[in-house]
């Protein structure tokens with residue numbers, strides 16, 4: 001019958017058996033630490049918290065005076081963040097960002113190779129953090145070809161970093177690299193999502209909010225005003241004779257006029273709670289929270305005059321030699337049986353009336369009572 005390697009070795013004397021038991025005990029501790037590091041990597045809300053738990057776990061279980069994870073910038077030329085645990089007793093001579101030309105950690109980042117320093121006193125790059133440290137092991141934290149930083153371990157025993165202990169730390173560094181990689185992927189996804197969300201809510205031509213964003217905000221404001229019993233106002237702003245403008249000056253000039261109108265509307269409203277959106281082709285909508293009819297009319301009239309002052313040439317207008325706008329206004333206190341459509345409908349009818357009465361004017365409309373035709 002074949003015997004296992006352990007059984008064969010068990011044939012030695014008591015001293016050899018004691019040594020082997022010590023080795024087994026050490027192995028068990030190292031395996032436990034590895035398991036705990038894996039578990040820690042799954043806990044924690046932020047990357048920093050996860051890394052902190054890992055270095056804490058190392059210093060808690062092993063005779064390591066200082067354990068730190070030092071992260072590199074995108075370019076890999078500077079260390080920019082350090083998470084550490086243990087007994088840091090001496091002030092480090094340089095702060096962050098710290099160029100990789102300096103220190104034993106820098107040497108590890110420069111060469112991409114693990115650095116085993118058996119006697120720190122004789123290493124020219126060693127930067128003391130604790131007077132009792134005798135040996136140091138620094139290894140790269142790398143995921144595929146990307147070097148994220150280094151794992152730095154400083155021990156008070158000169159012979160602590162045995163082959164077995166180093167192998168365990170190599171596995172820990174791989175765990176950390178995977179964790180950092182995942183955290184960065186998640187962060188990039190979140191940023192991309194935020195950008196997509198912004199894009200899906202803004203108008204490509206003018207850069208202001210689009211109809212989708214307007215509809216969403218109107219719903220939210222309606223509910224809020226229903227609760228607060230405050231009036232909500234809407235201005236529908238429509239460029240006069242826009243088709244003749246396109247026909248006479250071209251679509252590109254028409255586009256430029258729309259951009260100017262959007263820019264003016266956004267900058268002249270000094271309240272940040274007002275939403276300026278592109279409602280349709282040549283129509284903008286301004287949603288004014290907590291504004292009554294008087295305030296809405298005043299703002300609409302102000303905007304109409306400012307558009308006139310802008311004096312964007314309109315050679316084909318029947319109203320003036322420059323671009324003008326008609327504005328339909330409505331302000332109302334949302335009622336229980338009404339929907340936000342009541343506000344839009346009233347402002348739209350007011351806009352229609354402004355057009356019918358000669359354009360380049362503001363008309364304030366009234367909301368139909370619920371149930372009225």
Ligand SMILES: Nc1nc2c(ncn2[C@@H]2O[C@H](COP(=O)(O)OP(=O)(O)OP(=O)(O)O)[C@@H](O)[C@H]2O)c(=O)[nH]1
Pocket residue numbers: 205238239240241242243244246250251252253254255258280281282355359
């Ligand atoms: N340049 C440009 N034109 C647009 C855009 N969206 C819609 N339009 C044009 O806007 C014009 C709107 O024309 P109408 O609805 O007839 O209105 P109008 O000529 O402005 O007349 P009134 O509103 O009654 O004063 C159409 O010719 C559309 O093609 C756009 O993004 N850019």
